[in-house]
Amino acid sequence: MDQNENTRNENIGQEPKNNSSRGKKIGLAAGALAVIAAVILAVTFWPNPYISVPGDYRNIQSAIEAADDGDEIVVEPGLYYEQLDFLGKDITIRSANPEDPEVVAETIIDGRRRGSVVTFQNGESENAVLKGFTIAGGTGTRDTLIHDYKGEEFVEESYFGGGIYISGNSSPTITLNIIEGNEIEHDKSAGGGIAVLDNSNPLITGNILNNNRSFNGGGIYTWKSDPLIEENTLRDNDARNYGGALFIDFESNPGINGNNIHDNRCTSGGGIAVFYANPIISGNTINNNRAIWYGGGIAVFDASPTIENNDISSNSARNNGGGLAFTEGSSPDVINNTIMENYTEENGGGLAVLEGSEPNIIDNIISDNVVLLGGGGIFIREASPTIEGNSIINNIVQQDGGGIAILTDSSPLVTNNTIDDNQAGRMGGGIVIGDNSSAVFENNTISGNLALNSGGGFFVQTSSLTLEGNIITDNIAQGGSGGGLLLVANSSAQVIGNEMIGNIALELGGGLVVFDESAVELKENDFIANEAEEGGAYIGFGEASIDRSDPDDNNYQDNVPEDVEGNEQDENDD
Numbered sequence: 001m002d003q004n005e006n007t008r009n010e011n012i013g014q015e016p017k018n019n020s021s022r023g024k025k026i027g028l029a030a031g032a033l034a035v036i037a038a039v040i041l042a043v044t045f046w047p048n049p050y051i052s053v054p055g056d057y058r059n060i061q062s063a064i065e066a067a068d069d070g071d072e073i074v075v076e077p078g079l080y081y082e083q084l085d086f087l088g089k090d091i092t093i094r095s096a097n098p099e100d101p102e103v104v105a106e107t108i109i110d111g112r113r114r115g116s117v118v119t120f121q122n123g124e125s126e127n128a129v130l131k132g133f134t135i136a137g138g139t140g141t142r143d144t145l146i147h148d149y150k151g152e153e154f155v156e157e158s159y160f161g162g163g164i165y166i167s168g169n170s171s172p173t174i175t176l177n178i179i180e181g182n183e184i185e186h187d188k189s190a191g192g193g194i195a196v197l198d199n200s201n202p203l204i205t206g207n208i209l210n211n212n213r214s215f216n217g218g219g220i221y222t223w224k225s226d227p228l229i230e231e232n233t234l235r236d237n238d239a240r241n242y243g244g245a246l247f248i249d250f251e252s253n254p255g256i257n258g259n260n261i262h263d264n265r266c267t268s269g270g271g272i273a274v275f276y277a278n279p280i281i282s283g284n285t286i287n288n289n290r291a292i293w294y295g296g297g298i299a300v301f302d303a304s305p306t307i308e309n310n311d312i313s314s315n316s317a318r319n320n321g322g323g324l325a326f327t328e329g330s331s332p333d334v335i336n337n338t339i340m341e342n343y344t345e346e347n348g349g350g351l352a353v354l355e356g357s358e359p360n361i362i363d364n365i366i367s368d369n370v371v372l373l374g375g376g377g378i379f380i381r382e383a384s385p386t387i388e389g390n391s392i393i394n395n396i397v398q399q400d401g402g403g404i405a406i407l408t409d410s411s412p413l414v415t416n417n418t419i420d421d422n423q424a425g426r427m428g429g430g431i432v433i434g435d436n437s438s439a440v441f442e443n444n445t446i447s448g449n450l451a452l453n454s455g456g457g458f459f460v461q462t463s464s465l466t467l468e469g470n471i472i473t474d475n476i477a478q479g480g481s482g483g484g485l486l487l488v489a490n491s492s493a494q495v496i497g498n499e500m501i502g503n504i505a506l507e508l509g510g511g512l513v514v515f516d517e518s519a520v521e522l523k524e525n526d527f528i529a530n531e532a533e534e535g536g537a538y539i540g541f542g543e544a545s546i547d548r549s550d551p552d553d554n555n556y557q558d559n560v561p562e563d564v565e566g567n568e569q570d571e572n573d574d
Helices: 003-012 015-045 060-066 101-106
Strands: 050-053 070-073 078-081 092-095 109-111 118-121 130-132 135-137 141-149 152-160 164-166 173-175 178-180 194-197 203-205 207-211 219-222 228-230 233-235 247-248 255-257 261-262 271-276 279-282 286-287 298-301 307-309 311-313 318-319 324-327 334-335 338-340 343-346 351-353 360-362 366-367 370-373 376-381 386-388 391-393 402-405 413-415 417-419 431-434 438-442 445-446 458-461 464-466 471-473 486-487 492-496 499-501 513-514 519-522 526-528 539-541 546-548 554-558
Touching: 050 152, 060 070, 060 092, 101 109, 141 194, 164 298, 207 370, 219 261, 391 554, 431 526, 458 464, 486 492
Parallel strands: 050 070, 070 092, 078 109, 092 130, 109 135, 118 164, 130 173, 135 178, 164 194, 173 203, 178 207, 194 219, 203 228, 207 233, 219 247, 228 255, 233 261, 247 271, 255 279, 261 286, 271 298, 279 307, 286 311, 298 324, 307 334, 311 338, 318 343, 324 351, 334 360, 338 366, 343 370, 351 376, 360 386, 366 391, 376 402, 386 413, 391 417, 402 431, 413 438, 417 445, 431 458, 438 464, 445 471, 458 486, 464 492, 471 499, 486 513, 492 519, 499 526, 513 539, 519 546, 526 554
Antiparallel strands: 141 152
């Protein structure tokens, strides 16, 4: 056997090395083909969550009908004449770039005045999103609202939600849209821009609502719902009745936060009207709104909202609260707002508190408001507010009560305020109290107020006053009597532990004057450097009663003239 034959015999039954390498390559190639095939199958059969309009569907509603929960419909710029219904689907419908104002302005859904432009009425959740469109040309959806109020059933049948109609426990997200030019002409209609009804709780954020109109709630209307309305701009909206920008109606408790609400108009509540509801209104700018009857900025009827940290300025009403009005037994908390440069012809340049209302007005700046008749800063009638810790300064009334007017069976508690530099064209540069009212003033500073006639600090008529622990200084009755305090027409006052300093009257009573069967009790007061023609510290006329402790525990210094002991009406001198 030769050598080659031996070699062949040794290799019998062995795989050649090159055959093993070829087999591995064939196996890898087959695996790769299987993966590619699986990917192709997945792409072929898995649903595509991105739907294009007009790429995949010619109109938006067709895309909605084809979509599944979680899908996203992207709409290219253009004018779409449609009315959309989300059909209960939790889908996103957005413009090509919702962050670009030009894209939003050029992606228009126009309802052609045939109803609401967009509808959510089948329990959509926050995952139903409308984002980055201009919504226009809507006229609302017909609906009937039924509720009981104080034992009486009310049925309101009209049209709601010109631009967007939200009902039936729906809570969508409405964001970065322009909602404009929607109008509902029917009586009792509501929500020219958006209506939120029937236990719905949407998030409405970052939108512009402009130039919408309806009977109530020109911009937004809520009924029995708790939406979150934040960081929107509501401007140039109109309502014929309540709420130029927003009307928060019956048992709604929305959050209204960080919005810019300006240049809206209506009969009551130029910016916001609230009826029998408890919203939180916080951190908003509410400027240049106008009303006729109540509340150029905010009007509250039989409700208890929280109104805090807002700028409520340059609003106007023909009557009752240039900035805010509270009536029909309302009890809001009004905390830490700036209420400035508002105007009304009658009753409260800054605020009007009316008809059994009991607001807590705490830590606000109430400044530079103007009224012709009744309370430059605050007007109170038939009401009992608590007024605490406010700066009530530089307000002007053409007639009476530069800082505060308290009239007609009112009984406020006024504590720890600064009431400075207010002006009245007639009586009560700082405060006027009248018509069977009863007021308590404790620990306030009442300074630098001017009455062009009488009562530089206070003018009190047919009413009672408790005045304790206050600093009453540098007030002026420029044309009459009572630099610090004047009581007239069977009024009464307890004046205890106050500092009456540097007050001036042209005629009588630099510190205090008591007329016409009125009575005052003086205890532990400081009368210092007050000045008048007669009665530098105080004086009484016309069967007035001035009761001092015996011995007298009041302090008198540098009054002009120093004539306390010569006061013939002082009971201790009889």
